[in-house]
Amino acid sequence: MPMTALTSCSLLGLFLVAASGTSRTARAADGDNKMQSTxxxxxxxxxxxxxxxxxxxxxxxxxxxxxxxxxxxxxxxxxxxxxxxxxxxxxxxxxxxxxxxxxxxxxxxxxxxxxxxxxxxxxxxxxxxxxxxxxxxxxxxxxxxxxxxxxxxxxxxxxxxxxxxxxxxxxxxxxxxxxxxxxxxxxxx
CATH class of the missing domain: 2.40.128.20 (Calycin beta-barrel core domain)
Structure with a gap:
């Protein structure tokens, strides 16, 4: 049971890190799009x-x-x-x-x-x-x-x-x- 809790916490932590990184990347991309020109x-x-x-x-x-x-x-x-x-x-x-x-x-x-x-x-x-x-x-x-x-x-x-x-x-x-x-x-x- 402790291993399951540890694994669940680790997976949750990895998900949060990955999700926040994606969000930051998306925000940065939005900023770059704002600065784009033809x-x-x-x-x-x-x-x-x-x-x-x-x-x-x-x-x-x-x-x-x-x-x-x-x-x-x-x-x-x-x-x-x-x-x-x-x-x-x-x-x-x-x-x-x-x-x-x-x-x-x-x-x-x-x-x-x-x-x-x-x-x-x-x-x-x-x-x-x-x-x-x-x-x-x-x-x-x-x-x-x-x-x-x-x-x-x-x-x-x-x-x-x-x-x-x-x-x-x-x-x-x-x-x-x-x-x-x-x-x-x-x-x-």
Missing amino acids: RADFKEFCQAMQGRWIGEVVWITDWPGFGKKGDKVTAYSDFRISHNGHVLLGRFNGGPGAGTGMVHYDAGKRQIQARWVSSGGSVWNQVIYKQDGLWHELETGSVADGKPIRSSLVRHISDDGKTHRRSGTVKIDGKMVDPVRDVWRRIGD
Whole structure:
């Protein structure tokens, strides 16, 4: 009888572990599905981004090679569709710093992905997706000294695509920094 009780408890325990693992996996898959995009979404994002931009940017923290927290700068970005429409190349200049990015569609993961590297040594990896009519950007990466960056941003597009407002939250080394509140205006193709 004790062996039967032990076996029953063990089986119940295994079932609970397996069920909770499946549930976590299902929740994670649901999260991934929310972040999935089509190639048509990627083309739409490229069209929304391509061109030359001028931005009103406030540094949300001290960015090595760029400036100090609270500094307001005029920044410039340029986005070009390349490689037969499979890549969006981006260039950012703000204060004394610069950044280069590449955005692409990963058909296997069904995601729009991006990677940015700055002259200050920071690196950002993004998953970009559209939800409820807005473009969302989930970022992970690190600053030059290795502290992790995590952010969740939303791009609000208005004025027939000529104005982009980025807002959202950023954590560096697990600590919340000032919110993103950048405004970009298209100045040319």
